[in-house]
Amino acid sequence: MAPDTPLPETLEPGVSEIERYLAAQQSKSLLRFITCGSVDDGKSTLIGRLLYDSKMLFEDQLATLEADSRKVGTQGGDLDFALLVDGLSAEREQGITIDVAYRFFNTDRRKFIVADTPGHEQYTRNMVTGASTADLAIILIDARKGVLPQTRRHSFLVSLLGIRKIVLAVNKMDLMGYDQAVFDRVVAEYRAFARQLDLTDIQAIPLSALKGDNVTTLTDAMPWYQGPTLIGHLETVEVADLRASQPFRLPVQWVNRPNLDFRGYAGTIAAGTVRPGDRIRVLPSGQESRVARIVTHDGDLPLAVAGQSLTLTLTDEIDISRGDILSTLNEAAEAADQMEATLVWMSEAPLLPGRPYILKLGTKSVPATVATLKHKINVNTLEQLATKTLSLNEVGLATLSLDQAIAFDVYRNNRDTGGFILIDRLTNETVAAGLIRSAIVRTVPWQVLDVDKRARSQMKGQRPRVLWFTGLSGAGKSTIANLVEKKLHAHGRHTMLLDGDNVRHGLNRDLSFTDADRVENIRRVAEVSKLMVDAGLIVLVSFISPYRAERRMARELLGPGEFLEVFVDTPLAVAEDRDVKGLYAKARAGKIPNFTGIDSPYEPPESPDVRIDTQAMTAEQAANHIFTLLSRFDEDADLVDGAAI
DSSP states (O other), rough: TTOOOOOOOOOOTTHHHHHHHHHHHHTTTEEEEEEEEESSSSSHHHHHHHHTTTOOOOOHHHHHHHHHHHHHHTTTOOOOOGTTTTTTTHHHHSSOOOOOOEEEEEESSSSEEEEOOOOOOOGGGHHHHHHTOOOOEEEETTTTOOOOOOHHHHHHHHHHHHHOOOEEEEEEEETTTTTTHHHHHHHHHEEEEEEHHHOOOEEEEOBBBBTBBTTTTTTOOOOTHHHHHHHHHHHOOOOOOGGGGGEEEEEEOEEEEETTTTTEEEEEBBSSSTTOOEEEEEETOOOEEEEEEEEETTTTSEEEEOOOOOEEEEOOOOOOOTTEEEEEEEEOOOEEEEEEEEEOOOOSSOTTTEEEEEEETEEEEEEEEEEEEEEEEETTTTEEEEESSTTOOEEEEEEEEEEEEEOOTTTTHHHEEEHHEEETTTTOHHHHHHHHEEEEEOOOOOOOOOSSSHHHHHTTTTTEEEEEEETTTTTSSSHHHHHHHHHHTTTOOOEEEEEEETTTTTTTTOOOOSSHHHHHHHHHHHHHHHHHHHHTTTEEEOOOOHHHHHHHHHTTTTTTTTTTEEEEEEEEHHHHHOOTHHHHHHHHTSSSSSTTTTBBOOOSSSOSSSEEETSSSSSSHHHHHHHHHHHHHHHHHOGGOOOOO
């Protein structure tokens, strides 16, 4: 609804004032916007001024504001409007915004939800959160300082997240004597940078948030400015809701099956419209059907539009699950298990390509890895830089590989079905926000072979598997693995031992010992191990493999019972005491950086399949123990041709 839609003047007789008010509120459109910019540009003060001038404060809030302004305010006893928004004690102490603060207010013409986002670079992830649902961005610039790096950073992120309506609020004009030349210079500098981001719909407004100049009323102090006030522009700016005109999308949240005679697919329409009889396509399966009914709590509907929550029934019985997307037949969503995406990294721990994460898009969650990082972006200069990892608040372009195909849209076409988050599988922390740029179409199909793993295993008369030895350097992994292989070889088993030191002479000679390269080191070895298991071999892998995530990834590449984690448990002091190769001494002297146990962490297995206490048994005893357990495991399994170790 347009912002100038007239409010209802009269209602039916007997309608109360409360009902009249509610009806008036329903007729108003809603604008979501954010304020962003550099530190101390006056974002919180501006929002506080908007709340104050729009009469959205209760008497107790005003009393609290007056008291807080005298106690911790920065305006010499005058009202400090920033205190209305900066609610955290740390924010008040430092005079900065840390978290995203959402506030609601309204005028006679429109309702507003505003997000006050942090200005500090280290809180960029919070700013991205606030901007993800906004229709408009107010970029504040301190007239004294001009365009700063954080101004560019926030403008880049605003552009990245698809916000195209910009208000350039040049604040603190009172401190510059309301000089038009200062305003013109700032606007020209910002527009030159914004053109690089394809931001052209910019309304520039000179103001003083503290004094209220040009916020809700035009000031006499700047007669040279003939444009709208800030609130006047916010009330009238046209922000089209494109979702209704986009192709139909319904991410399935729940398969609704209350009884044997009803099967429906519940969710909220992300885009488009739908009617009974419409042909739809289900992604990623590609199956087709027709809409039979649009079911809601208040009865069936003849038409449903974007934003409505409902249940659809179809004319055909087809397999649809949570996370699938129902889309229009001729303009269907895409489906792929590889994609190119922009990542905004939000975790203190760096991104490690090859490490498994959980990708959550809408209602779908799937295991995913960042296959490659193409580059990261210097958001101040827009320069593309080569990198192997992303740190907190950095932005980069990556390719992702998923365990299964999912349905999605390119982000620029649909925010809801084109944006996702990455979640750490161990901590459940959200580590990144992602924006899909394109699908990567697999051009090399899988070649079906007649001689498969089972055939190769039958020929060798053994059950192929991986014995994954993990532990600190000097724990005895290679010694024990070597003894186990000798015993297997003596019993006619077909084996291969992959040793961490030896593999770095060939396959992984290009990798260092950084966290990112350690992850890639294990990823490669895990893939090689999988190939050797397909060849029917018993593979012994002796690697420190310090991270649980990568050991889990290696396990998940293989079938049930094909991966046994052997934890060679040796305390650091004992391993360092042995130090046959002198590595610990060099690490202590600073000659070997990123050494596990010294300046790089080791995450011991929480539930290993086999635990070897090297303080309680010799290497020979450990090898005998593992060999015996192997035989016992195979006796309990379905063996190939009845063979046992």
